[in-house]
Amino acid sequence: MFDSLSDRLEGIFNKLRSRGYLKEEDVDVALREIRLALLEADVNFRVVKDFVNRIKEKAIGQEILKSLTPGQQVVKIVHDELVHLLGDRNEKIQLAPNPPTIIMMVGLHGSGKTTTSAKLANLFKKQGRRPMLVAADLQRPAAIDQLETLGRQIDVPVYLKRETKDPVRVAEGAVKQAVLDARDIIILDTAGRLHVDDTLMEELSSIKSAINPQEILFVADAMTGQDAVNIAKTFNERIGITGIILTKMDGDARGGAALSIRSVTGRPIKFIGVGEKIEMIEPFYPDRVASRILGMGDVLTFIEKAQESVTLEEAEKLQKKIMEESFTLEDLRDQLKHIRSMGPIDNLLSMIPGLGKQIKNVQIDEREFIKIEAIINSMTPRERRNPQILNGSRKRRIAMGSGTTVTDVNKVLKQYKEMKRMLKMFKGKKGKGGKRFKGLPRFMPF
Amino acid sequence: MGLFDRLKKGLTKTRQNFVGRLDEVFKGRKIDDSTIDEFEEILITSDIGMDATMEIIDGLREEVGAGRIKDYEGVKRYLKQEMLRILGLPQPFVLYQERPFVVLTLGVNGVGKTTTIGKLASRLYSEGHSVILAASDTFRAAAIEQLEIWAERSGAQIVKHQSGSDPAAVAFDAVEAAKARGVDVVIVDTAGRLHTKMPLMEELKKIKRVINKAMPGAPHETLLVVDATTGQNALRQAKMFNDAIGVTGIALTKLDGTAKGGIVFAIKKELNIPVRLIGVGEGIDDLRDFIPGEFVDALLGNEGE
Numbered sequence: 001m002f003d004s005l006s007d008r009l010e011g012i013f014n015k016l017r018s019r020g021y022l023k024e025e026d027v028d029v030a031l032r033e034i035r036l037a038l039l040e041a042d043v044n045f046r047v048v049k050d051f052v053n054r055i056k057e058k059a060i061g062q063e064i065l066k067s068l069t070p071g072q073q074v075v076k077i078v079h080d081e082l083v084h085l086l087g088d089r090n091e092k093i094q095l096a097p098n099p100p101t102i103i104m105m106v107g108l109h110g111s112g113k114t115t116t117s118a119k120l121a122n123l124f125k126k127q128g129r130r131p132m133l134v135a136a137d138l139q140r141p142a143a144i145d146q147l148e149t150l151g152r153q154i155d156v157p158v159y160l161k162r163e164t165k166d167p168v169r170v171a172e173g174a175v176k177q178a179v180l181d182a183r184d185i186i187i188l189d190t191a192g193r194l195h196v197d198d199t200l201m202e203e204l205s206s207i208k209s210a211i212n213p214q215e216i217l218f219v220a221d222a223m224t225g226q227d228a229v230n231i232a233k234t235f236n237e238r239i240g241i242t243g244i245i246l247t248k249m250d251g252d253a254r255g256g257a258a259l260s261i262r263s264v265t266g267r268p269i270k271f272i273g274v275g276e277k278i279e280m281i282e283p284f285y286p287d288r289v290a291s292r293i294l295g296m297g298d299v300l301t302f303i304e305k306a307q308e309s310v311t312l313e314e315a316e317k318l319q320k321k322i323m324e325e326s327f328t329l330e331d332l333r334d335q336l337k338h339i340r341s342m343g344p345i346d347n348l349l350s351m352i353p354g355l356g357k358q359i360k361n362v363q364i365d366e367r368e369f370i371k372i373e374a375i376i377n378s379m380t381p382r383e384r385r386n387p388q389i390l391n392g393s394r395k396r397r398i399a400m401g402s403g404t405t406v407t408d409v410n411k412v413l414k415q416y417k418e419m420k421r422m423l424k425m426f427k428g429k430k431g432k433g434g435k436r437f438k439g440l441p442r443f444m445p446f
Numbered sequence: 447m448g449l450f451d452r453l454k455k456g457l458t459k460t461r462q463n464f465v466g467r468l469d470e471v472f473k474g475r476k477i478d479d480s481t482i483d484e485f486e487e488i489l490i491t492s493d494i495g496m497d498a499t500m501e502i503i504d505g506l507r508e509e510v511g512a513g514r515i516k517d518y519e520g521v522k523r524y525l526k527q528e529m530l531r532i533l534g535l536p537q538p539f540v541l542y543q544e545r546p547f548v549v550l551t552l553g554v555n556g557v558g559k560t561t562t563i564g565k566l567a568s569r570l571y572s573e574g575h576s577v578i579l580a581a582s583d584t585f586r587a588a589a590i591e592q593l594e595i596w597a598e599r600s601g602a603q604i605v606k607h608q609s610g611s612d613p614a615a616v617a618f619d620a621v622e623a624a625k626a627r628g629v630d631v632v633i634v635d636t637a638g639r640l641h642t643k644m645p646l647m648e649e650l651k652k653i654k655r656v657i658n659k660a661m662p663g664a665p666h667e668t669l670l671v672v673d674a675t676t677g678q679n680a681l682r683q684a685k686m687f688n689d690a691i692g693v694t695g696i697a698l699t700k701l702d703g704t705a706k707g708g709i710v711f712a713i714k715k716e717l718n719i720p721v722r723l724i725g726v727g728e729g730i731d732d733l734r735d736f737i738p739g740e741f742v743d744a745l746l747g748n749e750g751e
Contacts (some may be wrong), residue, residue, distance in 0.1 A: 012506065036496070042677030045491045109700065110673060141595035146588035149609075153587075191469060194702070221556060225493040250641040256677060270747055276555070276585075285639025408534025 031056055034078065038116035042256030044229040047263045049084075054425055055081055079290055086286035093120075094242065096214045099184035100132075102175065103234055104211075105245075106204055106235060107219035112247035114143060116219050116273055117189040118150035119281040124185050125156055132183040134169040134174040135160040136207065139191035146190055154278055157181070167191070171211045180333065189215070195234035204239050215242045217270065222246045224257040232261040241265060246284070247273035258289065327423055329384040335375040336369050360429030374402040375412050387413055450740055456702040456726025457744045459509070464492060465747050471517035485521070493677055495712030502528050522746065529742045532711050537720035538735035539566075541575070541669070541693065547623035548632045548657055548664035550617075550648055551673035552691065554683055555638030558699040560589065560672050563633050564596030564727060565733035566697075571601040575630040580620030581606035582613035582653060585637035593635055599730065603629065613649065614639065614656040621660035634665070642685035650691050668694045669722065672709070674701045677707050682707050684717050693724035695724065702726045707745060708735075 006179040031052050038048045058077045095101045103120070105113045114137065121131040125135030133151050135158055137143035144160050152157035171188055178186050190207065191201035208216065218232060218241040235241055244265070246258055249272040262269055270282040376384060383390055390398075395409045402409075471484045479496075482503065489499040506524060509515040517523055541547045550565070553559050560583070567577045583589035590606050597604040603618035608724050617634045623634045635651060639646035657664050670693040672680050688694050701707055701724050710721055721736045 039490055040496055042493075042679065043485055055742070108675065110558055112556055142588040142591070142592035144588075145591045146586070149587035190601055194700075221673075222674070223554070223673075223676045223679040225675060225680075226491045227493070227675055228677075230673070248640065251642050252681065 024262050027056070035247050037235065038256065039431075042225050042228070042260075043225075043429055044226055044256070044260035044264070047229070047260050048262075051081065051085060051259075065329050081289045082259075082290035084265055086290055087262055087268050087284075088286055088400045089284050090272055090285045092242065092283075093183075093270060100175070101215070102186045102188065102211055102309055102425065103217060104188045104190065104208065104213040105217050105219055106190055106239060106241070107192060108194065108221070108231060108444070109140075109190065111219045112273060113137070113192060113219045114150070114189050114269075115276075116247055116281070117147065117187045118154060118156075119273065119278055121151070121156045121185075121187050122272070122278050123152040123281060125154065127178050130181075130183045131156050131187060132174070132178050132181070133158045134171065134186060134188045136174075136188050136190040137440045138167055138170070139193075141218045143189070143191070150278070154435055157183070168206050168210050171207050175211050181402045184243040185426045190394045194237075196300045201234075208239060214241065217245050218244050218261075218265075218267070219247060220246045220248045220257060222257050223251060223274075224261075229264045230256040232265050235267040236267065241267050243268050243270040245269070245271045249273045250280070256301040327420055329376050329379065329387055329416055332419065333373055333384075336373055371402070371404060371408065372412050372415075375399075375404055375409055378402040387416065450744070452732070453726055453734060453740055454731065457707065457741075459702070460707045461747055463747060468518075468522070471679060472687045472737035477515065477517070477521065477567070482507060489708070492708035493712065494708035495678060495715065496506065498708075498711045501715075510717045513693065526742055526746055527589065528709060529745075530713050533742065534714065536735070536737045536739075537668075537695070537722060538737065539722040541570075541603065542650045542666060544666055545661060545667050546578070546629055546632045546661070547666045548621060548624075548634070549660060549669055550634045550636070550654060550657065550665035551669045551671055551692075551697075552636050552687060552693075553638060554640050554673075557582075557638065557671045557672045557673040558725065559638060560592050560596065560635055562699055562723070562733060563635050564595070565694055565730055566599055566723070566724070567596065567602040567633055568600035568730050569629075569733060576628075577602035577631045578620050578624045578627075578629045579738065580617050580632060580634040582616045582620075583635050583637040584609055584611050584616065585614050589635070589637065602633075603627075607688050614653045617653050618660045619658045621657055621664065626678075640733060641683050641690075647686075647690045654691055664694075667722075668692060669697050670695070670719070671697045671699060672713070674707060674709055674724075675750070676709065678712065681712055681716055684713055684719055688717065688719060693719055695720050696726050697721075697723040697725070697733075699725035702728075702732070709739075710741070728736050 011038050012192075032053070035048055035052050035106050038051065039045065053115055056079055058081070058382040065435065093101075093103065105117050107113050117133055124131040133147055133156055135147045138146070144162060148160065159170070159177055161170050161173060164170060167190065174186060188207070188211075190204065191200070195201065216239055218233065218235050221226065224231065225317075232241075232244075241307070244261055245268055246261075258269060267290075269286075271281050272284050274280045274282055375398060378398045379390075383398075390413065391408075392406075395406045396411050399406045435438065448657055465523075467488050470483075471481055471488065475481055485506070486499060486503050489502060490496070492500075502525065505528065506515065506521065509520075510523060515521060518697075551563055552655060553557050563579060567579060570577050576640075577600070579593055579597050581590045581593045581604060583593070584607065587609075590609060594604055594606070596602075605616060605623050606641065607616050613636060620632050620634065623629070634653070636650065636656065637646075639648065639650070653664060654668070670684060672683060672685050673718060676683070684696065696713060696719055698710060713719060713721060723733055723735045724741070726732050
């Protein structure tokens with residue numbers, strides 16, 4: 001995600017850091033490029049203006065000109081400013097002191113309200129809560145069926161009234177029902193509507209005053225263009241939103257909407273949708289997304305995902321191995337197993353700093369992983385620990401045993417070497433102050 | 447209400463915004479660097495795209511420098527002429543000779559594929575053509591039910607399998623059914639997919655291959671549905687779908703209400719894929735042929751009105 005933007009910024013900063021010092025006109029050039037890059041990424045024009053001005057103020061200060069590593073400084077300023085613009089920290093869903101908590105989903109047509117409603121419900125259910133979905137989209141053909149099907153998939157009850165045409169009555173009925181059934185979270189899926197449609201915006205107001213929701217979440221398509229600002233602003237002014245969910249963040253070349261919507265409404269982005277499957281929703285972390293924008297990868301999310309599938313003990317063991325550089329083919333095999341249990345591989349790889357760009361157009365075939373495992377399994381323990389002893393005859397045996405070719409075996413060995421080299425790089429970065437992987441090490445060439 | 451009026455009404459918001467801001471910038475002011483900068487801002491914020499914007503602005507600077515444009519009226523004339531030049535001749539949606547005429551629709555999630563199909567079917571039916579809708583979106587919950595409702599509203603027939611079944615098989619059956627029943631048009635609905643998901647793009651290729659197997663030469667129109675509120679990513683979508691499947695035309699939805707319409711220019715300028723249809727309202731008749739002259743008039747307001 002945000003690939004083009006990070007590509008552009010990376011290009012700019014490469015230019016900057018190829019020189020040891022920074023002139024004022026360098027800053028101007030960089031800022032113009034940043035401006036263009038942000039505009040092409042659909043960040044709203046005014047938001048870009050403010051952003052660039054703030055960067056300029058900070059960048060042309062003495063601090064930076066005297067700094068020994070000006071390129072790095074500009075990157076840090078841009079990064080910090082991006083984090084700030086995106087909202088500084090992750091904000092959670094507000095729960096009502098007295099259940100049920102009512103969450104109302106609003107947005108344009110096709111932004112992903114229905115799917116996101118189900119994703120949220122599933123998330124709450126996993127946290128041990130008792131969510132209920134409400135089908136208050138009475139406009140789009142089969143919207144009720146869609147929510148009903150999704151509810152069945154995740155085993156969450158869906159409140160629906162097919163005979164009524166009035167979403168206010170559906171909403172009120174749902175709240176009553178939730179109390180009877182001891183449901184502690186109500187997620188109300190409303191019909192998509194254009195922000196300029198007065199009648200339908202009025203309808204949202206009526207629903208709001210009828211049920212008084214804790215959260216009104218504005219669901220926005222991350223691909224939205226320059227109009228994102230007007231849309232978000234109108235929804236906020238007419239209905240008063242409390243948070244934002246950005247959907248379809250798993251596509252390419254965008255991110256503008258995130259910056260614009262956040263900055264124009266002042267409301268926090270709470271979640272992002274990162275795939276079609278029901279569990280593909282993640283909390284929004286401004287620093288991580290800012291890092292992604294700057295091409296620094298998203299190691300934190302990666303580590304979190306890894307933690308879901310690797311026990312702490314195992315992780316520590318792996319870390320120790322990385323530190324001691326004793327990472328063997330056996331470890332590689334175990335890691336591959338974990339990775340495969342963590343979800344789609346291209347998602348994961350894009351989170352690793354520096355890899356995002358390289359793998360953009362590479363499609364990773366999960367079957368390759370199985371092949372690698374088979375090859376490693378066909379080795380003797382001694383071979384796995386000392387791959388240097390692998391000669392032609394051993395390789396032929398391994399190829400036969402795993403149903404592959406000697407070329408495949410060589411490929412795996414090459415990949416293993418490459419991986420060891422990369423891990424060495426990681427190790428080099430982890431030193432300072434326990435802030436491992438975080439911050440700006442990739443941009444510290446000076 | 448006439449067809450042009452309906453278009454004008456649909457684009458009211460866009461026009462008010464666009465022309466209003468132009469007025470603000472140019473009325474009572476000299477044409478100089480600062481007004482041109484503000485003009486550039488208007489173009490960019492209308493999603494026209496950096497390429498088209500730069501071209502229009504550079505040309506304008508030249509004309510102003512040479513003394514050929516001196517006032518706001520001149521700017522407006524120039525803008526209109528440039529817009530028409532970029533958009534070129536109309537290339538609307540038409541049925542050729544082949545029967546059944548097969549239309550394959552594709553696009554990312556939530557752009558309005560199913561709705562567009564419903565409206566298109568309704569139009570073709572009212573023009574006297576028989577239509578079969580193929581429910582090849584077997585992925586999204588209730589997509590088949592949604593298409594069924596549209597079939598009922600528009601007078602089209604529907605060919606469907608169960609949810610989760612092979613979309614290519616549905617398309618195949620629909621084309622076969624159309625051949626057997628002598629139906630004029632087959633419109634294939636597909637599941638929304640992000641253009642970055644290679645396996646899903648492969649699935650589309652398969653659907654296309656299978657349609658071609660059922661009827662050589664088909665699909666006759668491969669229609670990419672694009673949401674007008676999308677920004678510059680619309681270009682990426684169009685490019686990647688085109689590279690993978692070969693797109694022959696674009697249907698631009700949700701043009702009403704959005705204050706933008708600029709993406710039309712960006713798509714035409716950078717990809718040269720014709721915009722065939724535009725959606726300017728929620729009504730069943732609000733899907734229209736895209737006629738550049740009408741569109742530019744509706745966008746800028748008619749001169750001398």
